[in-house]
Amino acid sequence: MLSEIDKSDPIALHEQVASQIRRAIADGEAGPGERLPLARDLAAVLGVNRNTVLRALHMLRDEGLLEFRRGQGIKVTGTRQKSDLLAQVHELVATARRNGYRKSELIEMIEAVKG
Amino acid sequence: MLSEIDKSDPIALHEQVASQIRRAIADGEAGPGERLPLARDLAAVLGVNRNTVLRALHMLRDEGLLEFRRGQGIKVTGTRQKSDLLAQVHELVATARRNGYRKSELIEMIEAVKG
DNA sequence: ACCTATTTGTCCGTATGTATG
DNA sequence: CCATACATACGGACAAATAGG
Numbered sequence: 001m002l003s004e005i006d007k008s009d010p011i012a013l014h015e016q017v018a019s020q021i022r023r024a025i026a027d028g029e030a031g032p033g034e035r036l037p038l039a040r041d042l043a044a045v046l047g048v049n050r051n052t053v054l055r056a057l058h059m060l061r062d063e064g065l066l067e068f069r070r071g072q073g074i075k076v077t078g079t080r081q082k083s084d085l086l087a088q089v090h091e092l093v094a095t096a097r098r099n100g101y102r103k104s105e106l107i108e109m110i111e112a113v114k115g
Numbered sequence: 116m117l118s119e120i121d122k123s124d125p126i127a128l129h130e131q132v133a134s135q136i137r138r139a140i141a142d143g144e145a146g147p148g149e150r151l152p153l154a155r156d157l158a159a160v161l162g163v164n165r166n167t168v169l170r171a172l173h174m175l176r177d178e179g180l181l182e183f184r185r186g187q188g189i190k191v192t193g194t195r196q197k198s199d200l201l202a203q204v205h206e207l208v209a210t211a212r213r214n215g216y217r218k219s220e221l222i223e224m225i226e227a228v229k230g
Numbered sequence: 231a232c233c234t235a236t237t238t239g240t241c242c243g244t245a246t247g248t249a250t251g
Numbered sequence: 252c253c254a255t256a257c258a259t260a261c262g263g264a265c266a267a268a269t270a271g272g
């Protein structure tokens with residue numbers, strides 16, 4: 001379930017929107033092959049501008065989660081698992097930033113994990 | 116608060132132990148400079164062998180979270196923030212594994228995050 | 231300088247689980 | 252289904268470093 005965006009949050013609005021949609025897919029609210037609501041409607045529900053929503057959706061397309069087709073709308077292509085993973089990745093990077101760690105340090109930590 | 120280890124969990128015991136202690140530090144239950152309970156006592160509380168606990172603690176030492184001194188015990192050296200980050204890193208890698216993603220793919224995802 | 235208690239470091243042997251062929 | 256190999260976990264024992272009397 002999508003909830004309204006917090007405009008006082010220092011995190012950019014389109015990032016918040018992207019996070020919510022990632023989570024929604026991860027939670028199974030929209031499965032692979034399904035069509036997403038219109039950007040206009042998403043914008044209305046989330047209380048932000050349609051351009052902000054589009055910016056977020058384009059990010060998710062770059063992550064391999066969505067597919068755009070003119071006149072056809074936006075289709076989910078990624079799996080719940082992938083969406084879940086991407087959500088965790090973004091949360092991790094956000095935590096790192098908050099605490100002054102760089103992505104490179106994060107990557108070192110991951111590489112140090114055995115297996 | 117540390118709770119008993121789940122021996123039916125497919126995750127290796129020493130990994131579970133390490134996760135719990137990372138979380139405990141992240142939650143502020145043991146701050147920098149403070150001494151950790153004896154490995155023997157941790158083992159008793161967690162319901163595992165002392166060697167298993169030591170193996171977990173050595174991992175945390177390699178991560179820069181702990182410092183060992185024979186006869187003196189184990190001291191916390193890492194910050195809550197770092198421990199929190201490391202905990203998230205390990206959770207992320209675990210999620211990835213569960214879903215068949217490799218660490219290299221995870222790293223690509225992180226590098227693709229803007230900023 | 232010595233001795234003792236404490237606590238981590240390390241290794242052994244064994245049992246068990248898991249993956250592979 | 253069986254055999255093999257490998258990693259994990261346990262229990263126990265002893266070594267090594269530190270602190271204090």
